[in-house]
Amino acid sequence: FPERSNLAGVQHVLLVLSGKGGVGKSTISTELALALWHSGKRVGILDVDLCGPSIPRMLRVQDRAVHQCDSGWVPVLVGQDKGVSLMSIGFLLERPDDAVVWRGPKKNALIKQFVTDVAWGDLDFLIVDTPPGTSDEHISTVEALRPHRLLGAVLVTTPQ
């Protein structure tokens, strides 16, 4: 009988996009997640920036590891009350300075796994932080999320 999708308990999925790098996508993703959690919501962050994953450090969980369960990967729980859950390639690196030098197809495969194989449980919001650009990561993320409740995208810029 059909397995319950890992995203079935997620009420809203929010993409944080830019196009331009270094404008504050990861910063906004983190602050948005923390603000929503402070207001009593259950929040998760999916960091699909495979080359430059910034969220683990921003939430001070860069030294944590991820574990597997029956339904896939268990996200890292952040904070004393474990209020925010996080998945990032940062947790899969052997050494923090290891470069992830992957071409598109390999990145796409991992992103699909991140979207479908993380046991998020029940969340009000899943915030998806993306790398700069309009390429493999973005196409794959949107394609993998399409069957689910995609709330929309927040776009970040600077004044220049």
Added chain:
Amino acid sequence: ECPGTGSAQAGRAAACQGCPNQGLCAAGAAGPDAAELAELRERLRAVRHKVLVLSGKGGVGKSTLSAVLAHGLAADEDKQVALLDIDICGPSIPKMMGLEGEQVHQSGSGWSPVYVEENLGVMSVGFLLGSPDDAVIWRGPKKNGLIKQFLRDVDWGEVDYLIVDTPPGTSDEHLSIVQLLSATHIDGAVIVTTPQEVSLQDVRKEINFCHKVKVPIIGVVENMSGFVCPKCKNESQIFPPTTGGAEKMCQNLNVSLLGKVPLDPQIGKSCDSGQSFLSEAPESPATLSYRNIIQRIQEYCEQHHFQEEKII
């Protein structure tokens, strides 16, 4: 352990069993073949020095530095400079060089770069777009194809310095440019960062990338390194170097720190208006920093070239 998607063992090694990417890796070589490399070697024979501008982190000033470097080197009218923008999703160079709206012309000898000055030619996907707001939503293989065309089909002519501006990251564009230029000689990479740890942590990965693909590192440039108020002359650290900044990172990783460039609102203005910052603000402390950095890059290229020629 993954043998690497670009390796000859890609998709075929024992470790590949069960990897979701196995089919794709095994299906085709991710890199250029010997014939393509030979063709590129011919095409780029007349390009003396090649410098990659990399980061890992976005928005730290790669394109800004590339533009400043190009203008700085081209100030010597005897030098021929080429600026190649391989940021396909976010090409900033056309705007920064005041070339928005320009188109690429074809001739018998290939694509013609767009010239800012007689001795400064530029190529970017930006020149191939119908409108500047058109999004280039391409997956890796298509981006790689265009980068190959930029190297193979552009008639660069005789060039003293080819500067390659890259997008942030360590992915298709970076692998492709390194693999395609492996037929010839890359002088080295200039790696750009800001003082924040969030930037440095991506830049350390980029340094490891360079080691992995055997690209020499000319050095690191720290942008947005402090701000001096033009009114009260007080200095502020807008991006505090909480872990020692580029200086500490360079010490730890044994790479050169080429220089630190302070924040100057004129830099952003010049970029937006397509003017040369060095010409617009000759008295700025940032200009002085940039000039020193340009000189060090030049010295590195000339010195290593001389050593190469001695060996040959």
